[in-house]
Amino acid sequence: MWDDGPMRFDVHVEVRLRDGVADPQGATIERSLPALGFDGVTGVRVGKSMRFTLEAADEAAARSEVSDMCARFLTNPVIEDADIHIGAVAPA
Amino acid sequence: MWDDGPMRFDVHVEVRLRDGVADPQGATIERSLPALGFDGVTGVRVGKSMRFTLEAADEAAARSEVSDMCARFLTNPVIEDADIHIGAVAPA
Known part of the structure; x- marks a missing residue:
């Protein structure tokens, strides 16, 4: 598609608490909504959403670098999972 | 598709800081990555990601209720925007 050389990728990482890990922030939202007149909301889970630009040789390299970043720095792999x-x- | 009656929707709300609003958390991540050996990352923005189940009559009703929830409770509309x-x- 282009000549050799690094390319820029738009990256989106969604960090979610693993199933079974308590989510007090989500529970608080869920408890508060009916008082504001919003009914029918269940299973609220709150996570983080990170967006950035990454320079890498190709998509495989980009994915592998991001996955490494998630494991080492962006998430706590004990309780969190990243999409x-x-x-x-x-x-670039 | 189904008889009348409420349906359950999987809802995902991504709350992002508006363009131009300072993002100290993103800036800290961006500054820290090179020290860990991750180069080529720029423009880090950190937001929130909320997932829940909503009971509503149809998709239009679901979207309108969620949009109202975002404006009144889930976001700070002065500095944040929701997808x-x-x-x-x-x-259901």
């Missing part, structure tokens, strides 16, 4: 989306690309 | 995704549906 990685590698998006649009442009030459 | 709403209404997902899979099942009879």
Whole structure:
């Protein structure tokens, strides 16, 4: 598609608490909504959403670097799990 | 698709800081990554990701209720913006 050289990827990482891990923030939201007139909401889970631009040689390299970043720094792998989306690309 | 009556929607709300609003958490991540050996990451923005199940009559009603929840409770509309995704549906 382009010449060699690094490319820029739009990366989106969604960090979620693993199933079974207590989510007090979600529980608080769920408890509060009926008082504000919002009914029918259940199973609220709150996570983090990180977006950034990454320079990498190709999509496989980008995915592997992000996955490494998640394991070492962006998440706590004991209680959290990350969904990685590698998006649009442009030459760097 | 189903008889009348409420349906259950999987809802995903991504809360992001508006463009131009300072993101100290993102800036800290961006500054820290090179020290850990991760290069080429720029423009880090950190937001919240909320997932829940909502009972509503149809998708339009679900979207309108979630949008109202975002404006009144889930976001600070002065500095934050919400992306709403209404997902899979099942009879309630």
